[in-house]
Amino acid sequence: MSFPTYPAYKDSGVEWLGEVPEHWVMGSLKNMAQIRNGRDYKEVESSDGEYPVIGSGGQFSNATQYLYEGESVLLGRKGTIDKPLYINGRFWTVDTMFYTEISKGACAKFFYYNSLTIPFGYYSTSTALPSMTQADLLNHPAAIPTKLEQTQISRFLDHETARIDALIEEQQRLIELLKEKRQAVISHAVTKGLDPTVPMKDSGVEWLGEVPAHWDVVPTNYRYEIQLGRMLNEQRAQGEHLKPYLRVFDVQWHSINTADLPVMDFPPDVQSMYRLRHGDLLVNEGGSYVGRSAIWRGELDECYYQKALHRLRPHSLKKDTSEFFLYVMEMATQQGVFVAGGNQTTIDHLTAEQLRKYRFAFPPLEEQQQIAEFLSVDSSKNLSTTAEAEKLIGFLQERRSALISAAVTGKIDVRGWQPPASIKAPKSEVAEAV
The missing domain is CATH 3.90.220.20 (DNA methylase specificity domains)
Incomplete structure (x- = not known):
């Protein structure tokens, strides 16, 4: 899928940003939000708490109080600093994360997608534990469109990233199924053999179950x-x-x-x-x-x-x-x-x-070789399909990042984009963007 570019561009003055749409305003993240410090959660933590406690990996506990209410983007201060999170509601965030108060003239989702393009490796302090400062985040350059356009870009990215995420999830499910199939094929082959017609016997080992009658079960x-x-x-x-x-x-x-x-x-x-x-x-x-x-x-x-x-x-x-x-x-x-x-x-x-005492089932040498050859071929096919799925996931993740970067820096013009008729965008965002 290709998207049009804007009619006119100007030099942003920032080398990595390059040219930006002519009507966008050059500024920094502080023009869209204020960054606040999270706080230690120990005093408010409770299994009965109704408010989520958010860390870099998402919610991990509950709290009896909330630190902030509304739309916010959470940014890592220490440790995992390169995984911004969008949240809407009442929450408590830990002291190793920043939360943001989005300005009235900015769209929280646009700020979130913009945050995903921050070169965290460039800003990270040179310590054993990666860390970010408020000053670096606030002063990070940004090309800022109007709030109306920010909302439209966010609608577009919500839709497109959801499509890509669904494709990634599909491939991840395929990989899990392939893994389960491989394990099942191996388990059956090394405990039951390749010939379903041979007589069986109790192995005397609970996890082995029945094995071919002519196999030896020994330590x-x-x-x-x-x-x-x-x-x-x-x-x-x-x-x-x-x-x-x-x-x-x-x-x-x-x-x-x-x-x-x-x-x-x-x-x-x-x-x-x-x-x-x-x-x-x-x-x-x-x-x-x-x-x-x-x-x-x-x-x-x-x-x-x-x-x-x-x-x-x-x-x-x-x-x-x-x-x-x-x-x-x-x-x-x-x-x-x-x-x-x-x-x-x-x-x-x-x-x-x-290890010497564990009992396993051993077929005759010729049958061992046949089973090993069968599993080698089957595993090769399985791993080849898995590799293709992993390669596709990598391509989709790159596509996702590139699309976000192109949209929030104005390299593509999505002002005329509309979701397919079967997709209903959130009413509040539609009303603001139309």
């Missing part, structure tokens, strides 16, 4: 050698035999980072224990990523791993393949097998002793 250590990595300390960060090693965040699902790895001393007497071989399965041992796994495919000639990782190596390559067991680990993690006491809290550490 992990029956099929895999499990070795925890080498602990890092100051002495081992130096030495004569410095070797690259993998950390927890280097091991993501199905992928391993090998760029810019740190080094640790691995003397000859321990190298055979910790040196990775092609086909080894690496499993995260601790933190919030318990169970996350990937296969080492010999990306480097020589590589090792730290204590926070388990290395699983099949006792017999004629019996097991890590390709299959990688999907088993993904299924087990997604189904919450590695949780503490059944309370859905991820365990702090998946010790080698625990």
Whole structure:
């Protein structure tokens, strides 16, 4: 969709703003609103409070009193400073946010959309915690049309951004459905197999349920050698035999980072224990990523791993393949097998002793390979569709930002725009804009 430009422009005198419509007035945000400080909410917080307490992420609590009533735009003072919020009603906002009193000659929604174009990175103070000052916000340059035109621009942006947001939400739902489908396909394949006609048996493991009758259900250590990595300390960060090693965040699902790895001393007497071989399965041992796994495919000639990782190596390559067991680990993690006491809290550490005792279902090697190949193809298609959806979301978000910027800086003329006949704009705004 293309929109016309204004008949005449003038130089704004602001490099990043460029030319603006000739009849717009150059000013700053203080010409449209006054900025006020939020306040600590502890004394007014109550679960029975009728007024929302607003932070940078929206409402997070309730209050018995309100700080302001009416239309306002909330701007971050500390922390999350680049997510302005529009609100209309009675509210309390926290002391790390500013709220605004919109001037009579300005439209609150126009001020909000204008705020979305502020280059917060340019103004942010150079501290560990990003912050903004009232002075910087108040003096931020702005090209200001009449209130009538501000209202029309806001009507246009309300409609167009709602359309874009609906498309984004649709793609986000698609991504969630694809994720659920992928998990369901993996779970079924590694617990039921690919042949729906084979006889089944009770696995004896509650979360596994029934499995094909010819599969073995045994503890992990029956099929895999499990070795925890080498602990890092100051002495081992130096030495004569410095070797690259993998950390927890280097091991993501199905992928391993090998760029810019740190080094640790691995003397000859321990190298055979910790040196990775092609086909080894690496499993995260601790933190919030318990169970996350990937296969080492010999990306480097020589590589090792730290204590926070388990290395699983099949006792017999004629019996097991890590390709299959990688999907088993993904299924087990997604189904919450590695949780503490059944309370859905991820365990702090998946010790080698625990991992050795977990019982899984193992089909014959040829069937493991067939299942792994099937899941690889299916996952590839799934991830490709997901990537397309994510790419479209990125394009839509860029389109949204560009449209807002173009409208509030006068690069497009929407004075003649009207919503489709099936869309009814709010009466108050229509009356003012017509």
